[in-house]
Amino acid sequence: MDPDHSSLIPTAAVPPALAIRSLQVVYGGAIEAVRDVSLEVRAGQIVALLGSNGAGKSTVLKAVSGVLDAEDGEIDKGTIELFGRPIKQAGAPDIVRQGMVQVPEGRRLFATLTVEENLMAGAHTRSTAELAEARERVFRLFPRLVDKRSTVAGYLSGGEQQMVAIGRALMSRPRVLALDEPSLGLAPLVVAEIFDSVQKLRADEGVTILLVEQNASRALAICDYAYIMENGRVVLDGTGEQLRRNADVREFYLGLSSGSGRTHMKDVKHYKRRKRWLS
Structure with missing residues (x-):
């Protein structure tokens, strides 16, 4: 494996869907959480960001999603580009408008709203026709939610809540979907269902996926490329098959x-x- 990550240099004229270069993130102006991280996600790929708890994976995801300021974090150095356009200084709503949506760790649904209401909250700026089309798209991806559409989200199982969280993100028709620990706390059969859905999104609709995971086995089985983080930096990268070997x-x-x-x-x-x- 190329230790200096020279494989990150684009080989085609088309820019990657997401490119991070030499990213450094600090919290509270002093605590360095991410240092010199570089990675890229090509359009139509599933790219996994792996590592143990506290490695800095979720911080990278928050940086590219524009939500660091909610936790007193800031990008100290580096660049982030979405489809060739710089987004380091962009806010979360602008990043969503440019085509990238994050599904945060822990789902963070509106617990007192129904499944359908949670889905609608993900695309409140769209027309009625667009909302209906996006909603049906989610129900095709997660058929079990059809019978739960009027159920209050707080009464759903963990797996069903994760499906709603992903569905809510899909309501805005993202080109890049960033998933933060989608398997966390879920039973193995449900995890398999969630990961199958992720693969369908890429295969059937061409959605580009950045997958942050601790479940390395599951992630490496479906990803095109993966980066492993430790102590705030990328220590190893390669195709899913290369890293599995x-x-x-x-x-x-x-x-x-x-x-x-x-x-x-x-x-x-x-x-x-x-x-x-x-x-």
């Missing part, structure tokens, strides 16, 4: 040893010394 990734992120057994983090001695990218 990487010995370090298999041991430290997929829980697979070089033999036939499984490796648990608590059983690994000299953890950092054995991680070659930290040397």
Whole structure:
């Protein structure tokens, strides 16, 4: 793998859907959460951003979505471009208008509103005809929501709430969908359903996906390319298949040893010394 990320240099005249260069994010003017992160997402790709809790993944997502200021965070250095246009200084509403929508960690639905009302909140500026079309599109993607359309969101299961959260984001017809930990707290069968839906969005509608995940196995199985973050920086990148075959990734992120057994983090001695990218 190219350690200096020279593979990030565009090889085509068409700019990537999303390009981040040398991003540095600080909180409270002093705490560095992200340092020198560069990545790109080509149109029509699923790109995963992986890493353990606290690695800086969600901070990157908040930076590209224009919502850092809500947590006293700011971009100190670097650039962010959406379809070739700089958005580092843009606010969240403007970024949505330019075609990128984030589904935040924890769903954050309007708990007292119905499923249908939550969906409508995602596209309140659209015409009645556009709203109806977008809503039916969501119901085709998540058929189980059809019978739940009048149910108050607070009474839904975690998986159903995640479907509504993704559906609400889709109501604005985004070109880029940023998903923050969509599998968090969900049962394996529901996670499989959510990830199948993500693949359908890309395959059937050409939606570009930036997927922030701790579930490396699931993410690497569906992504075109992936970046692994630790301590606020990108430490490894490659195609999903390349990273699935990487010995370090298999041991430290997929829980697979070089033999036939499984490796648990608590059983690994000299953890950092054995991680070659930290040397």
